[in-house]
Amino acid sequence: MTAPQPPRRQQQDRTAGRKRPSRRHxxxxxxxxxxxxxxxxxxxxxxxxxxxxxMGRVDAPxxxxxxxxxxxxxxxxxxxxxxxxxxxxxxxxxxxxxxxQVAFFIVVALLIVSAAFVLADHWRRGVTVLAGTALLxxxxxxxxxxxxxxxxxxxSQRFDVIFLLVVGTALLFLVMTVPA
Numbered sequence: 321m322t323a324p325q326p327p328r329r330q331q332q333d334r335t336a337g338r339k340r341p342s343r344r345h346x347x348x349x350x351x352x353x354x355x356x357x358x359x360x361x362x363x364x365x366x367x368x369x370x371x372x373x374x375m376g377r378v379d380a381p382x383x384x385x386x387x388x389x390x391x392x393x394x395x396x397x398x399x400x401x402x403x404x405x406x407x408x409x410x411x412x413x414x415x416x417x418x419x420x421q422v423a424f425f426i427v428v429a430l431l432i433v434s435a436a437f438v439l440a441d442h443w444r445r446g447v448t449v450l451a452g453t454a455l456l457x458x459x460x461x462x463x464x465x466x467x468x469x470x471x472x473x474x475x476s477q478r479f480d481v482i483f484l485l486v487v488g489t490a491l492l493f494l495v496m497t498v499p500a
Contacts, residue, residue: 423460424471427453447495454488
């Protein structure tokens with residue numbers, strides 16, 4: 321082992337009277353490995369070591385893949401079944417839940433109508449419908465009970481109502497003031 325060396329002294333700049341850092345050689349960057357994160361050390365809590373990625377046989381829709389790293393390949397290894405199960409699970413609510421979501425479906429339908437107007441080159445009508453949708457959403461959020469607008473909740477009721485009123489009013493102002 322070699323003895324530790326004292327730090328280099330910085331050279332004095334005679335013109336400005338300031339210290340300037342010594343010039344060190346910086347190594348050239350190495351080319352990136354396509355899986356460069358695999359080589360980096362991970363932050364791990366020693367009390368809870370990470371479990372290894374599941375390896376082995378994974379049933380895919382049409383065939384069987386052996387020795388697949390599920391964390392790296394995701395849907396390609398698991399197939400579409402988990403996603404399909406999630407999509408089907410959406411429709412397994414009781415009818416009372418669907419009735420409580422009517423306000424949300426009205427807002428989504430109006431947003432689709434607004435987008436259709438804008439895509440059909442009727443931007444003024446589209447923005448007017450969008451402004452009306454924001455104002456209607458503010459009314460829904462302020463007057464309907466919480467379980468009827470749970471899909472429309474973002475922040476607190478006060479924030480949501482004020483934000484939607486400001487956005488709706490600003491859009492209406494935009495439609496009225498921009499010349500045709």
